[in-house]
Every structure is written in structure tokens, then in C-alpha cells.
Amino acid sequence: xxxxxxxxTFIALLVCVPVANGWGIDGHxxxxxxxxxxLSEAAADAVSQLLPxxxxxxxxxxxxxxxxxxxxxxxxxxxxxxxxxxDLCTYQYNxxxxxxxxxQDRCVAGAIKNYTNQLLSYRDHDAASQYNLTEALLFLSHxxxxxxxxxxVGFTSDRGGNTIDVHWYTxxxxxxxxxxxxxxxxxxxxFYDSSxxxxxDTLQKNITSVWSNQAxxxxxxxTTACPDAYASEGIKAACDWAYKGVSEGSVLEDEYxxxxxxxxxxxxxxxxxxxxxxxxxxxx
Ligand SMILES: [Zn+2]
Numbered sequence: 505x506x507x508x509x510x511x512x513t514f515i516a517l518l519v520c521v522p523v524a525n526g527w528g529i530d531g532h533x534x535x536x537x538x539x540x541x542x543l544s545e546a547a548a549d550a551v552s553q554l555l556p557x558x559x560x561x562x563x564x565x566x567x568x569x570x571x572x573x574x575x576x577x578x579x580x581x582x583x584x585x586x587x588x589x590x591d592l593c594t595y596q597y598n599x600x601x602x603x604x605x606x607x608q609d610r611c612v613a614g615a616i617k618n619y620t621n622q623l624l625s626y627r628d629h630d631a632a633s634q635y636n637l638t639e640a641l642l643f644l645s646h647x648x649x650x651x652x653x654x655x656x657v658g659f660t661s662d663r664g665g666n667t668i669d670v671h672w673y674t675x676x677x678x679x680x681x682x683x684x685x686x687x688x689x690x691x692x693x694x695f696y697d698s699s700x701x702x703x704x705d706t707l708q709k710n711i712t713s714v715w716s717n718q719a720x721x722x723x724x725x726x727t728t729a730c731p732d733a734y735a736s737e738g739i740k741a742a743c744d745w746a747y748k749g750v751s752e753g754s755v756l757e758d759e760y761x762x763x764x765x766x767x768x769x770x771x772x773x774x775x776x777x778x779x780x781x782x783x784x785x786x787x788x
Contacts, residue, residue, distance in 0.1 A: 526646065533700060535772055536645055546787045547786070586656065595738070595739045619641075626787060644779075652778075655742055665680035672756055683746055722781075
């Protein structure tokens with residue numbers, strides 16, 4: 505009996521370990537589902553060669569892989585976010601892209617640059633052999649999502665909203681989690697028949713209609729990958745929308761949800777368009 509209780513406690517601890525996730529599973533799925541049909545023939549071919557067999561050709565099914573391996577690949581946990589100075593609402597690569605030990609390039613923008621460079625070796629057999637390009641693809645696809653979650657480019661002292669306790673309607677949550685999961689989940693329940701596919705369809709339609717001009721600008725990048733621009737947008741959105749009007753103990757409900765869900769939809773769409781554009785540039 506006692507060992508049973510210990511076992512259950514152990515399981516409960518496993519379930520409750522606080523993690524600074526990226527978007528939740530749906531956010532990453534949405535971004536990769538938007539990206540995959542936008543791939544050029546060459547990029548689609550490379551992606552299907554690199555995807556692990558268990559993905560069944562579906563990039564969306566492996567876009568949360570990087571969150572699942574955080575504990576096994578302990579070094580990778582600093583690569584999911586960027587801490588910027590409190591209240592400045594700006595981002596600079598040289599100043600901010602480092603981990604807690606101050607090691608440069610260890611942040612989500614640095615990781616996007618690194619995995620982009622690794623994937624550029626795809627057609628060069630000798631260069632490619634030093635990397636695991638399957639993992640590089642899964643990391644890049646995930647981090648392109650994370651950098652579009654506004655609180656993944658947040659303030660240092662509250663760890664991107666992870667230490668700000670609020671209520672989402674009647675439930676307790678931390679602000680970071682509201683942006684990873686709750687806004688998307690509540691939107692799906694209320695407007696999309698609880699279906700992530702319907703949300704993806706709506707965003708796809710918007711990208712080719714109301715957002716079609718903007719979407720061309722989202723995809724533009726004069727080098728192969730442009731994470732610094734996305735991070736700068738991210739901290740601005742964090743200040744203008746995520747942190748705005750929120751303090752410890754705030755109750756966030758319709759007023760917050762209805763005004764922020766369009767920001768979440770926009771960031772998901774941008775993440776998908778840009779992931780596709782980056783893969784298209786990488787694989788030519
Ligand atoms: Zn992540």
C-alpha cells in the first residue's frame with residue numbers, strides 16, 4: 505500500500521513538474537500544419553527524407569518533439585526562449601541571446617541560426633555527416649514556433665510570465681501558460697467546434713485572403729533565416745498585449761481573451777508562413 509502511495513506521488517510529481525513550454529501542443533501543431541503545404545517541391549522532398557518514420561510524413565506530428573526531449577537533452581532547455589531586460593521592451597541579439605550562465609548564442613534566435621546552418625549542409629554529404637539533420641529539422645520547426653510566442657521573448661525577472669500567477673476565468677494559471685495554451689484552447693472551444701483542424705483551416709484561408717499582402721512581407725528575409733526580426737516583434741507584442749494590464753492575481757476573462765486572440769492568431773500564422781519560407785530558402 506505504502507509503495508503504491510509512493511508510486512502515485514512520483515507520478516503526480518512527474519505530471520506537475522513546471523516547465524517553460526513553448527506554445528502548447530496545439531500551437532506547434534498549427535504552425536507546422538500551416539507550413540507544410542506551403543513548401544516548395546525541393547523543400548517538401550527534403551523534409552520527407554529527413555522526417556523520422558514515426559512522423560508518417562506529417563511535420564505537425566513532430567513539432568512538439570523538442571519539448572519532449574528537454575529532460576534528456578538538458579542542454580537544449582535554454583534554446584526555447586529569450587530573456588530580455590525587464591521593462592525595456594526591446595531585443596538585441598548580442599545583449600540578450602545567452603543562457604543563464606551567460607554563454608552567447610544560447611537562446612531561441614541563436615538556435616534558429618544554428619539549425620538553419622546545419623540544414624544548409626543537406627546536399628553536401630561530407631559536411632552533413634557531422635550533424636543529425638533529422639533532429640535539426642525538428643528543432644528548427646519547433647523553435648520557429650517558440651519565437652512567435654510573445655512571452656518566449658519576455659522579461660528576465662518573471663521568466664517570460666512564468667512567475668506571474670493569474671486566473672484564467674475561474675482557474676488558476678501562470679501568465680505564460682495563458683499564452684502557450686489557454687487562449688488557443690478557449691478559442692477552439694468557442695469558435696472552432698473544439699477542433700484544431702478548423703482553426704488551421706481558418707488561418708490558412710486568412711493567409712490567402714485578408715492577410716495575403718502582409719503574408720508576403722512576413723516571408724521576406726534577405727538572408728536564410730531572420731529570427732532577430734521575429735524576436736523584436738515578440739517582445740513588442742509581449743509588452744503591448746501579454747503583460748499589458750496584468751499584475752499578480754489578475755483575473756483574465758472575456759475582455760483579455762477577445763482582444764488577445766487576434767494577436768495569437770496572427771503570431772501562429774506568421775510562424776507557419778515563416779517556417780515554410782525558411783525551409784524553402786534552405787532547401788532551394
Ligand atoms: Zn519550446
